Amino acid sequence: QKEVEQNSGPLSVPEGAIASLNCTYSDRGSQSFFWYRQYSGKSPELIMSIYSNGDKEDGRFTAQLNKASQYVSLLIRDSQPSDSATYLCAAHTGGFKTIFGAGTRLFVKA
Protein backbone atom coordinates (compact mmCIF):
# COMPACT_ATOMS: atom_id res chain seq x y z
CA GLN A 1 0.00 0.00 0.00
CA LYS A 2 1.51 3.31 -1.09
CA GLU A 3 1.43 5.82 1.73
CA VAL A 4 2.30 9.41 2.48
CA GLU A 5 2.82 10.09 6.17
CA GLN A 6 2.61 13.41 7.96
CA ASN A 7 2.55 14.45 11.59
CA SER A 8 -1.03 15.55 12.20
CA GLY A 9 0.03 18.31 14.58
CA PRO A 10 -1.13 20.78 15.53
CA LEU A 11 2.08 22.69 14.97
CA SER A 12 1.95 26.04 16.70
CA VAL A 13 4.42 28.81 15.88
CA PRO A 14 4.49 32.53 16.75
CA GLU A 15 3.96 35.11 14.06
CA GLY A 16 7.19 35.82 12.18
CA ALA A 17 8.76 32.46 12.98
CA ILE A 18 9.68 29.66 10.59
CA ALA A 19 7.23 26.77 10.36
CA SER A 20 8.70 23.43 9.35
CA LEU A 21 6.43 20.73 7.96
CA ASN A 22 7.58 17.22 7.12
CA CYS A 23 6.39 14.28 5.10
CA THR A 24 7.63 10.81 4.18
CA TYR A 25 6.47 8.58 1.37
CA SER A 26 6.66 4.86 0.83
CA ASP A 27 6.74 4.46 -2.96
CA ARG A 28 10.28 4.85 -4.26
CA GLY A 29 8.85 5.18 -7.75
CA SER A 30 7.23 8.51 -6.88
CA GLN A 31 8.67 11.30 -9.01
CA SER A 32 6.65 14.39 -8.22
CA PHE A 33 5.75 15.93 -4.90
CA PHE A 34 3.39 18.68 -3.95
CA TRP A 35 2.37 20.79 -1.00
CA TYR A 36 -1.20 21.96 -0.77
CA ARG A 37 -2.81 24.26 1.75
CA GLN A 38 -6.37 23.55 2.84
CA TYR A 39 -8.43 25.94 4.89
CA SER A 40 -11.31 24.47 6.85
CA GLY A 41 -14.22 23.69 4.55
CA LYS A 42 -12.29 24.63 1.43
CA SER A 43 -10.54 22.73 -1.34
CA PRO A 44 -6.79 22.09 -1.47
CA GLU A 45 -4.78 24.95 -2.94
CA LEU A 46 -1.45 24.19 -4.61
CA ILE A 47 1.51 25.94 -2.96
CA MET A 48 4.62 24.21 -4.24
CA SER A 49 5.76 21.40 -6.48
CA ILE A 50 9.17 19.74 -6.38
CA TYR A 51 10.55 17.10 -8.68
CA SER A 52 14.29 16.82 -8.01
CA ASN A 53 16.48 16.50 -4.94
CA GLY A 54 17.37 19.70 -3.16
CA ASP A 55 15.59 22.92 -2.34
CA LYS A 56 13.06 24.95 -4.27
CA GLU A 57 12.12 28.42 -3.10
CA ASP A 58 9.04 30.47 -3.93
CA GLY A 59 8.56 33.61 -1.89
CA ARG A 60 8.22 32.68 1.78
CA PHE A 61 8.00 28.98 0.95
CA THR A 62 10.85 26.50 0.49
CA ALA A 63 10.27 22.89 -0.43
CA GLN A 64 12.96 20.30 0.14
CA LEU A 65 13.18 16.83 -1.35
CA ASN A 66 15.46 13.94 -0.45
CA LYS A 67 14.59 10.91 -2.55
CA ALA A 68 17.16 8.68 -0.86
CA SER A 69 15.44 9.25 2.47
CA GLN A 70 11.96 9.45 0.88
CA TYR A 71 11.45 12.71 2.66
CA VAL A 72 9.80 15.98 1.66
CA SER A 73 9.55 19.12 3.73
CA LEU A 74 8.08 22.60 3.53
CA LEU A 75 9.47 25.64 5.31
CA ILE A 76 7.34 28.73 5.74
CA ARG A 77 9.36 31.80 6.65
CA ASP A 78 7.91 34.84 8.41
CA SER A 79 4.75 32.90 9.27
CA GLN A 80 1.54 34.91 9.31
CA PRO A 81 -1.78 34.20 11.05
CA SER A 82 -3.26 33.79 7.56
CA ASP A 83 -0.95 30.78 7.07
CA SER A 84 -2.97 28.91 9.70
CA ALA A 85 -4.40 25.96 7.79
CA THR A 86 -3.86 22.28 7.17
CA TYR A 87 -0.91 21.52 4.90
CA LEU A 88 -1.19 18.46 2.71
CA CYS A 89 1.78 16.64 1.26
CA ALA A 90 1.11 14.67 -1.92
CA ALA A 91 3.13 12.25 -4.01
CA HIS A 92 2.48 11.45 -7.63
CA THR A 93 3.17 7.76 -7.72
CA GLY A 94 3.67 7.28 -11.41
CA GLY A 95 0.89 6.28 -13.67
CA PHE A 96 -1.87 8.78 -13.05
CA LYS A 97 -2.37 8.60 -9.32
CA THR A 98 -1.65 11.09 -6.54
CA ILE A 99 -1.57 10.03 -2.90
CA PHE A 100 -2.19 12.59 -0.18
CA GLY A 101 -1.05 12.58 3.40
CA ALA A 102 -3.53 13.26 6.16
CA GLY A 103 -2.15 16.77 6.62
CA THR A 104 -0.48 18.79 9.34
CA ARG A 105 -2.50 21.49 11.07
CA LEU A 106 -0.54 24.71 11.50
CA PHE A 107 -1.49 27.48 13.89
CA VAL A 108 0.33 30.79 13.69
CA LYS A 109 -0.19 32.84 16.84
CA ALA A 110 -0.37 36.62 16.48
Next chain:
Amino acid sequence: EPEVTQTPSHQVTQMGQEVILRCVPISNHLYFYWYRQILGQKVEFLVSFYNNEISEKSEIFDDQFSVERPDGSNFTLKIRSTKLEDSAMYFCASTERDYEQYFGPGTRLTVT
Protein backbone atom coordinates in the same frame (compact mmCIF):
# COMPACT_ATOMS: atom_id res chain seq x y z
CA GLU B 1 -7.38 33.53 -13.70
CA PRO B 2 -8.96 30.31 -15.00
CA GLU B 3 -10.31 27.96 -12.39
CA VAL B 4 -12.01 24.62 -12.00
CA THR B 5 -15.72 24.89 -11.24
CA GLN B 6 -18.04 22.31 -9.72
CA THR B 7 -21.79 22.02 -9.42
CA PRO B 8 -23.75 21.69 -7.29
CA SER B 9 -21.97 22.98 -4.21
CA HIS B 10 -24.17 20.82 -2.01
CA GLN B 11 -26.23 17.78 -2.96
CA VAL B 12 -28.56 15.97 -0.60
CA THR B 13 -29.85 12.61 -1.74
CA GLN B 14 -31.53 9.56 -0.32
CA MET B 15 -29.74 6.25 -0.01
CA GLY B 16 -30.06 4.22 -3.18
CA GLN B 17 -30.51 7.21 -5.45
CA GLU B 18 -28.22 8.11 -8.33
CA VAL B 19 -26.26 11.34 -8.26
CA ILE B 20 -24.20 13.11 -10.88
CA LEU B 21 -21.53 15.56 -9.81
CA ARG B 22 -20.36 17.98 -12.43
CA CYS B 23 -17.03 19.66 -13.05
CA VAL B 24 -15.74 22.10 -15.64
CA PRO B 25 -11.94 21.76 -15.75
CA ILE B 26 -9.61 24.54 -16.84
CA SER B 27 -10.01 24.81 -20.61
CA ASN B 28 -6.54 23.80 -21.84
CA HIS B 29 -6.09 21.02 -19.31
CA LEU B 30 -5.89 17.44 -20.48
CA TYR B 31 -5.86 15.35 -17.30
CA PHE B 32 -8.80 15.16 -14.94
CA TYR B 33 -9.25 13.68 -11.51
CA TRP B 34 -11.87 13.01 -8.90
CA TYR B 35 -11.07 12.85 -5.20
CA ARG B 36 -13.20 12.53 -2.12
CA GLN B 37 -12.66 13.70 1.43
CA ILE B 38 -14.77 12.32 4.22
CA LEU B 39 -15.15 14.87 7.02
CA GLY B 40 -11.99 15.00 9.12
CA GLN B 41 -10.13 12.53 6.93
CA LYS B 42 -7.55 12.66 4.17
CA VAL B 43 -8.10 13.47 0.53
CA GLU B 44 -8.53 10.15 -1.27
CA PHE B 45 -7.85 9.53 -4.95
CA LEU B 46 -10.79 8.05 -6.85
CA VAL B 47 -9.98 8.15 -10.54
CA SER B 48 -7.91 9.84 -13.22
CA PHE B 49 -9.03 10.43 -16.79
CA TYR B 50 -7.04 11.25 -19.90
CA ASN B 51 -7.72 11.06 -23.60
CA ASN B 52 -11.34 10.11 -22.98
CA GLU B 53 -10.64 7.09 -20.89
CA ILE B 54 -9.88 6.13 -17.30
CA SER B 55 -6.13 6.13 -16.67
CA GLU B 56 -6.15 4.78 -13.16
CA LYS B 57 -8.69 4.14 -10.44
CA SER B 58 -8.54 3.32 -6.77
CA GLU B 59 -10.14 0.44 -4.93
CA ILE B 60 -12.83 2.89 -3.79
CA PHE B 61 -13.91 3.42 -7.40
CA ASP B 62 -16.03 0.31 -7.75
CA ASP B 63 -18.86 -0.51 -10.15
CA GLN B 64 -21.12 2.04 -8.45
CA PHE B 65 -18.95 4.85 -9.81
CA SER B 66 -18.46 6.04 -13.34
CA VAL B 67 -16.93 9.06 -15.03
CA GLU B 68 -17.66 10.69 -18.31
CA ARG B 69 -16.59 13.63 -20.40
CA PRO B 70 -19.85 14.15 -22.28
CA ASP B 71 -18.63 17.20 -24.21
CA GLY B 72 -15.53 19.32 -24.58
CA SER B 73 -15.94 21.08 -21.27
CA ASN B 74 -17.72 18.97 -18.66
CA PHE B 75 -16.37 16.09 -16.60
CA THR B 76 -18.86 14.15 -14.50
CA LEU B 77 -18.81 11.63 -11.68
CA LYS B 78 -21.86 9.40 -11.33
CA ILE B 79 -22.68 7.32 -8.29
CA ARG B 80 -25.37 4.85 -9.27
CA SER B 81 -26.81 3.80 -5.94
CA THR B 82 -25.62 5.99 -3.11
CA LYS B 83 -24.80 4.62 0.32
CA LEU B 84 -24.56 6.47 3.62
CA GLU B 85 -20.78 6.08 3.51
CA ASP B 86 -20.62 7.99 0.22
CA SER B 87 -21.29 11.19 2.18
CA ALA B 88 -18.19 13.31 1.66
CA MET B 89 -16.73 16.28 -0.18
CA TYR B 90 -15.98 15.40 -3.77
CA PHE B 91 -13.27 17.39 -5.49
CA CYS B 92 -12.51 17.57 -9.17
CA ALA B 93 -9.00 18.53 -10.25
CA SER B 94 -7.36 19.16 -13.57
CA THR B 95 -3.88 19.67 -14.93
CA GLU B 96 -2.30 20.60 -18.22
CA ARG B 97 0.42 18.03 -17.72
CA ASP B 98 0.17 15.08 -15.42
CA TYR B 99 1.64 17.01 -12.51
CA GLU B 100 0.36 20.11 -10.78
CA GLN B 101 -3.31 19.66 -10.16
CA TYR B 102 -5.73 22.48 -9.56
CA PHE B 103 -8.77 21.70 -7.49
CA GLY B 104 -12.33 22.88 -7.81
CA PRO B 105 -14.27 24.12 -4.77
CA GLY B 106 -15.90 20.74 -4.22
CA THR B 107 -19.39 19.30 -3.95
CA ARG B 108 -20.61 18.30 -0.52
CA LEU B 109 -22.65 15.12 -0.91
CA THR B 110 -24.96 14.19 1.92
CA VAL B 111 -26.68 10.82 1.73
CA THR B 112 -29.61 10.35 4.10
